[in-house]
Structures are given as structure tokens and as C-alpha cells.
Amino acid sequence: MHVWERVLVAVLIFLGVQSVAIFGVWWFHLENVSNPFLFALLSIATWYGIFRMFVGWYNFFHLEQPDHVDAPPDLSVAIFTTSSPGEPYEMFVRTLAAARDIRYPHTTYLLDDTRDPRFAELAREMGAVHLELVGYPGAKAGKINEALKRTTEEFILVLDPDHIPFPQFLDRVLGYFQPDPQIGFVQVAQAYYNPRQSFVARAAAEQTYTFYGPIMQGMHGTGTVVAIGANCTFRRSALESIGGHGIGLAEDMVTSIRLHAAGWNSIYVPEVVSRGLVPSDLDSFLKQQLKWSRGVHDVLFQEYPRAFRRLTFHQKISYFMIGSYYLVGLTSLIYFTIPLLYLWTGAQPAAIILAEYVEHAIPVGLLGLLIYRLSQRWLCDPARERGWHWRGTLLKIGAWNIYLKGLLLAVRGISVPYIPTAKERRTAATFFAMARMPLAIIAVSAVTILATIFKRLYLVEESQVRMTTEATFAMIGFVLINTVLMSGRLWAAWQDRYRKDDEEML
């Protein structure tokens, strides 16, 4: 980052913060609060959105890239990759071959509980060590911990089996461990080779671009880089100091918060040194999101308070920012409910004057967009990843009920059975099963709009109709927007249905 870029970013963020402050003064001095409870709900939703924007700004402000350090010779390095029943054999052929071709000397271990003799055979062919690890808890993490006991290498790369590493992988990361013995793990960017496969794949990939670009680089700047399940290289002594890899639905986050609490540092390398698979059908995308939502809320409610006092200032902030990411499920519910409530009962949070809203909200929105686009210069692969990411946004809003479910499950302490992210397309789900929520929202919206028109034509007093035209049309507009926002989820479900037919015909 050049000095002038730093200055520009700092100035824009400062202006952004100022515009939010002006917006905030206006918002909390609104005179026409009609229903305090609804206003409180709307405030939560609005300020949660602003908080998420701050998260982006905070990381962008601290953006830092590590200076490359050459890997010293003769480090002892292991690559762990896990296989579970149901995962396709062909995937391991490619992954193990790619692992073999990594240039830096290493030993590859296949942590296998498929009980499938072909996997042992494949490992032998590819020059990997086959470890038969059946019956260990917590899917991946249990096997990793057992494998740690059976091996001795000083550095361990945990490689996701659906990721194909490039030959230079270890050369790009191992150097960072040497000068600083407190570095516990080095994470690299995640990239995908199948985003063109389907709408869901493209959307799911878009959701990660900003995270692996400016956000993680900002986390590098504040010393808060988290391990992301795939492609993280650990120092053995770090993992052993916290009793092994964490177990849970968000085991990567559990591991990194414990390592940070134990005083280990982390490095983020914003380089694409492997490409993997992103979920390409809605069913597996939603299962993955439920798992993450439930897991991340667990970290927020349980690991985070436990580790809090031992985290650095920035880590305290950063883990809270990550832990609250999926609360978007709750605020989406608020946004859906408010216009419907108005049209059915006439209750509204506040009679907001359009002119004032324009004057206070537009600067916030403009600066938010400007900073967002500027931050895209620091994406890992700007040429391919730049854009408005509308697919990702649509699918995120379309998955709101999944995030909410994850939150509720975490609050009530109900566990989700561990579902490995599907590496192949699922075909069992039918359109209606996948589209129940968006169809329900569309139905409720349609009924509401028709009922509103009927009420205003036949029942509501003439004077009331004539005075409330704008407010009613605005609320109908919000209902329609909410319906349109369901289109991503609906389209994804529809595509899935067709794909199923295609495959059956094949």
C-alpha cells in the first residue's frame, strides 16, 4: 500500500465515520417515533448494518501484507488430508497427486476412516502415508489430533481434500515461521476453481472474496488472522500447547481463538496457492451455512467469553466482529416484518420525513459504496473478483432463516449433527423443499398487498386513504423489495431442480 493510498483510505474512512455520527445524531433525535418497540427493533437492524460496515472499514484501515520470507531448507513438514465415508474417490486422486507434487520436501498423510481398501491403495500409489483412523470424535479434528500423536513433523499443513494445492504452496508459507518463534500458524487465501459451475457456486464464491481480500489482510495488520479449516499450516508445538486441534462445528475458529489466547501469533498470506470446490447446489450451500452459523455462534457464546481476558485489544474486537456475522438472520427478519406489520395493523416505528432521510442516509451509503469499491484493489485476484457481488448478497439474504436457525440452535444449546460439506452435487432435494421459505414470503407478500388494496377500496375511511397514500405505497414498495430479494434463493432452488432432472436423464 502506497502512502497516498493509506492517506486516501484514512480520509475516506474518517468521512464515513463522521457521516455515521451525523446520521446517528439525527436517528436518535427523531421526533416522530410512533411505536417505541418497533423503533427499537428497526434501530437494532439499522445499526447492525452500520456495525457490519464498520467491520469492513476497521479492517481496511489496518490492511497490511507480510513481506515474503524464503523458506529455510530442511524443515520437517507433514501434510494432513482427511477422507470420510461418502467422499468421492476421484477427488482424492487429484488432491493426493497435487500434494505429491508440492516442491518443498514433505510427507503426506491420508487420515482415512472410509474403511475402503481403494483409499489405502491410492495413498501408497501417491507416495502418501495411510493412517486408518476410525471412530475418533469430531470428524476432521479428532483424526487430526490422533495423527498428531502418531507423527513427529514440526509443521503441519491441514489440506482440505477438495483443494488442489499448487507446487509452490509450502515455499510461500514456511519462511514466516523461522524468524519469529511465536508464529503459531500461517493461513493462505482460499480460491475456487468451480465458481462458473452454477449460480450458487458463483454466489458462494462472491461471499468469500472480500473476506480473503481486504478483510483478512486487515486482520493480518491487527494480529487477528484466524485459521480457516482449509489450507492452514500449524506449528506442532502451538497445536500441542492447546491440547490439539479444536473440536466443534467451527473447529478452525475454536483452534485459532485458543492459539491466540495462548499467546501465539498468526500470519495471513494473500496468495492463491491452491484452488478448491465451493458448494455448487443450494442444499449443500445451506447445510454448510447452517453449520457455520451454529458453530460461529457457539464460539461467540462459549469460547469467546472464556478466552476474552487473554486476547489482545484487537483480537477482542475482531473475534466479536466475526462472531456476530450471522446475526444478519435476525435483522433480516426485522426488515421483513416491519412493512407487513404496517400494512396489517398500521403500526410503524416512526414517521420518518423522506427529505431528512435522504439528507442523512445518502452520505453514509455513498461513502460505504466508495470505500467498498476502493477496497477491491486488495482482492486476491482483482481482475476476476471485482464487482458488486450481487449474487453473493442475494444468496446471503436468501439464507437468512438458516442463519437465524443457527443462532436459535446455539442459544438453546441444541447441536447440529456434523455434516461434511458435500463435495458432489446432492440431488435428493426437490424444488419445493428448498424453496419453502422464499415461496412463503412471496405468498405472504402477495396476500398482504391484495388485502391492502381491498381494505383501502372498501373498508378504510376515505380521508384516511387519501392522507396515507405515500406511506402505504412506500410500505408496499418495501414488501416488493423483500420479495425481489428472495429471487436469488428461489432461482438457486429452481436450478437445482432442473439439474436433478438432467442427471436422472443421463
Next chain:
Amino acid sequence: MTPTRRYQIAFFAMGWLIALGVAFHFGLGSGLGAMYRRVASRLDLLGQRASDVEGSALTQVRRTSRREYLAPMRGMLSSAAALRNPPQTLFGAYDGGFPSDTSGLVQLEDQLRFRFPIISFYTAWGDKPDQQFPWRMVETIDRLGSVPMITWEPWVTDFDPSIRTNLPPKEEREYASLASIGKGDYDFYVVPWAKAAAEFKKPIFLRFAHEMNDPYRYPWGPQNGNRPEDFIAAWKRVHEVFEKMGATNVIWIWSPHISMPWFEYYYPGDEYVDWVGLGILNYGSVANWSRWWSFHQIFEKSYDTLAKMKKPMMICELGTLAQGGDFLEWYKQAFYHIDHTYGGVRGIIFFNQKNDTTMSSWPLNWSVIQDQQASELVARELARLSRR
């Protein structure tokens, strides 16, 4: 650059940043404001059109409209000249829910089995969007078949100092504000408002700077160095502007507080006034400064003085609270005296405010329909008097 270093630089740059930021937001804010003001009237018009479409759809479906009830009076209600000297007593109502909620008015009218020819509401001077000429409200009142009565309050502190740089600072504006209005300092606001009123074409009752003689209530009262001659000058100035803009559809109500002495010295002159207005509100026993006053007790001392002005009289705010006396009896006597004692009264506006908190910390209920018998009485009187 380490994070600590970055914060140090940011801290020292803060002064410049704040200055830059204030300038930026001031510019952006006023730019957006100006842009909005440019389209605001078109937005209003759009809202009005949509509202008219809805309104005509529902009148077709229901085969009835409020406007139809008032059709027999249409001739008078559409003529400012007729309304300056009406052949019959005019009734009207103000409801506390205006402008967002009209259900209070509907409830009142249903209860009284009556549709009010006048609908009264209040609007303040200022730079906010809801302080400009109330297009949506007056058009809607017109669609509903009634005539708007606007109580127009010169709150001079509501003008934004960043736009109105020629005005004194806010805290100095209230002193002698009427003299400033008289000198034309506020013509920037009065002129476009008058122009809009002229564009409306249909009659509007305008009650400007009411209760100007009460030193306890509004900033344009005598407590702020506003002398009677200042009020008269302000009134004449505003009146002239309206004349110049061609707003001859505006009907002027001069409306002092009749319980304060010497209100007659505030009278601007016969050629500037169409109606003489007054308020009759009985606070009963709700406060230590009040006691139960009958309609007659409130009105009697000032009636002769008002009658000397030889203008039709309008009770612009009529109401009583229920605390401290006989509610039904109050209205019974009021109508008796309107018939027998106060022949000059030609207009009565019911003050249907159910949650009045302007004079007390708890809400006061001025609505006549809080009492079933009083509602029946008033319903009968309205039917009788509007036939007269």
C-alpha cells in the same frame, strides 16, 4: 507502518480531518438538501396524483364520498366572497391526529352524524419540509369537500441559520420578531407560501399569529418586546405580500386571546381582516391556575369589544375538559348563549384533541364525544343550526 504509528499519524491529522470532514458534510448535506428541494414539489404532486387515483377508485367502488354530503353547500364553500360573509353558521373541527391520522375526525363526524365544512389544522414557519405550504393537506381537505383553516404560527427560530445567513442568530431572533416580519425580513418565506396559496385558488381560512396578546404562550407574544404596532405592521406586511401574489382566495382571521386585556389594540384594521377569531377552552380544575368557567363566563367580558369590529366571529377552538364541572351542562349552556346572547358568532370549530400535552405533563382530553349525552346534544344542535 505499524498500527501504533498509524494511530499516531491519524491522531495528529485529526484536526485537519475534522475541518475537512465538516466542510465535506456541510457541502454534501446542503447539496442533497437543495437537490431534494428541487424535486420536493414534484414528489408532492406525484403523491397527490396517486392519492387522487386511489380516492376516485374508492368513490367509484363505494358509490359515495364525503364530498357528496357537503354538495348542498358547494356554492358557498367554493367562494371566498361568500365565506367572508356566510349566510349560515359554519362548523369545523380540528383533530389531534392530523396530519398523519384522520381517524379521530372520522370518529367525531360519525358520532355527531355530521360532516364539517371546515377542517382546521396548525402549521409552523420554518425550513423543514413539513413547514412549507401544506399542499397535501389542503388538497386532501378539498377532495373531502371541506375548506381548510390554517393556523399559521411564526416560529422564527425554525429557520436554518446555515441557509438564512441574513437573519440574526437563533437566540436573538425571537426578540421583536414581529417588527422584523413587518420590515420584510421574512419575506423569503412568506412570498413562496403566499404564491402557493394563490395557486391553490380555492378558499383558505388563514389565522396568522394567533393569541399575539398573550405574554405566557407563544414567542410572538408581548413578552418578547413585540408591541401592538409591531403586530399590526407584521400583519399588514404579510397581508400585502398575499395581495401582491394574488392570493385573494385567502380569508383572514384575526384571533387574539380574549382573556387577556387590551387585545383590541392589536386589531390591524377593517380592510385587513375578514373574520374575528377567538378560542373558548375551559380547563376546569386540572391546574391550580384554572377553575371551572362556563362558556358565557369566558366570553361575556370581551364580546362587546369584539362586536365593535363588525366582522363575523369565529370560535376557532371550542372545548371543555370534563374535570371540575358538568360536561353536558357546559355544552347545553354554550349553545343556549350562542343562540340568545352572541349573535355575532358565525363559525365554530371543535377542538377535538384527545391528548393535549401543551399545557400539562399529562394528556388532556378536549373531545366532546367523550360523553355520550353531550355528543347527542351537539349532534342535534349541529343539525338545527346548520339548517338556520
